[in-house]
Amino acid sequence: MDQRIELRHLRYFVAVAEELHFGRAAQRLHIAQPALSQQIRQLEKIVGVELFRRTSRSVRLTEAGAAFQPRARNLLGRLAADLDEAGRVGRGEAGRLDVAFITSATAIVSEHLRAFSCRRPDVQVKLHDGFTTDVLAALERGTADVGIVRDAEERDAIELSLLASERFVAVIPTEHPAARGDRVEAGALAADPLILFPRSAGTHAFDLNTQPLRNAGIDVQVAQECSNWHTIIMFVAAGLGVSIAPYSVTTLLPAGARRLELDGPPTVSRILMATRRGDDRPLLQAFIAASESRQAIATTGR
Amino acid sequence: MDQRIELRHLRYFVAVAEELHFGRAAQRLHIAQPALSQQIRQLEKIVGVELFRRTSRSVRLTEAGAAFQPRARNLLGRLAADLDEAGRVGRGEAGRLDVAFITSATAIVSEHLRAFSCRRPDVQVKLHDGFTTDVLAALERGTADVGIVRDAEERDAIELSLLASERFVAVIPTEHPAARGDRVEAGALAADPLILFPRSAGTHAFDLNTQPLRNAGIDVQVAQECSNWHTIIMFVAAGLGVSIAPYSVTTLLPAGARRLELDGPPTVSRILMATRRGDDRPLLQAFIAASESRQAIATTGR
DNA sequence: TCTATCAATAAGCTCAAACTATGGATCAGC
């Protein structure tokens, strides 16, 4: 009883249980037969009951042995699988990744995810969407491993890398006079009510988003505030006003809305991946690296 | 890689993962700290990845380590449970017992089972009912561990022990003239059609069963043959004739049937437990031993 | 009765897991 069981005991037991012959089992295990007999005897002492009934001519399992055999086999198999799993997690081939992202990056995130999960099918990705502040907070308190935001600035604790850049476009109702063409000058929208998220939701993002209007000398006044792009676009489609949006949120437009390219100096929104500085887990590297192939495509806006 | 993993590695790993401190974990394991460091290092080499990130001031789990910890704990727990289970099976405290019994002994078997499964709640009892020949065949070919039969003779391969004895009683329709009393002389049933199982189903049992009639000088002629007692009794209740039955099959009678004690020299049916000779498993001994307390009760016929 | 088979036992050896002692890195406090 003071003797502790070891996997050796299980491996030897399974071999004997399968061969029902100490000599052959020993051969299979590449040890001599007495060593095997000794170890099995030891195991029986630990368990407290006979596992084999041996005569000098034959070996067979006792009931306890028969009950133990599948369990021992199972245990060894599970252990092997668990070791393998741990190895895969360590190499970043498996595991779980918590990704927090801003809702307006949904399209780009989903493209990126598709690329990533092809490469790492055994990684479970958990998604959390929210506003920029939520995303960064989740990252800092460790709830998320990666944050995906727009146009954030580097901080001491957070490292950024580019996921994609995209231009801004105008979204206007189909009955709008400018809706005939494919392009529009921002100045042509000066008289229309602007539908956008509140500046308080993200100063930097708001300023970038309204840059095309300010470039055209318009005094930006938000007529209708909405917290998410889907609602903004629905309001445009209802004819309540116009909006300026990052390209990717306009890929799917409802019937009443139309997308126009903006004339004038190009302004881009940069979608960034944020990680905690010093977090060099292979899984993270793999996630970031997965962007490289997609980046070009996302930038073209298709 | 040529190094094989052992349970020691798992035990040590779990200790360190829980303490997050090599010194304390070593203390808990009753070994010196360097030995622990060495074994953990070895485990990491086997798995192929780091399981702990150590600085000289702190120890924390890597992702792989965090993934492995619950699995290792689980594995150790399961192994302990499996060892315990094997021990219980070996001592006859758990396991599975296949019991084959003749249908006419159902009442007694169920009483016996209740007593047994109180004592051995972890033993799974599998029941198979059939005719005497089925029961004995199942026992001999190893499909059953115990057979319960009536009045069988010892054979070389089969050992018998008494489970219960019970007297025979008469079963008659309620409109029968003798149904007024509590007792009847077998001779009073001479004119009634006899309902019973065919002699071919069990010569010895048949002869015992009809002994009361033959004692009364009746020439036994079965008017209606049925293979099971339930049907026989239903036929009696329907007024088709009378029968002689072991007490226990008459404990529950339908409306039209009545049980009468038989006058004359008492004849008993002995219910026997049959086991393969030399089968001395503790579980069997326990099953047989469980009868002792019930035997007296069964004999009184209550 | 003899021989072959096969598990158990005996005795010696070997290597790995343990120990003790020490080194090196980091943090707290005067």
Next chain:
DNA sequence: GCTGATCCATAGTTTGAGCTTATTGATAGA
């Protein structure tokens, strides 16, 4: 900034558990 405490890693030594070979003992078949 130095000193002491803490704590993991390394080095060298020791011990014992598991392996080996040789042998015994039991059983079945010729």
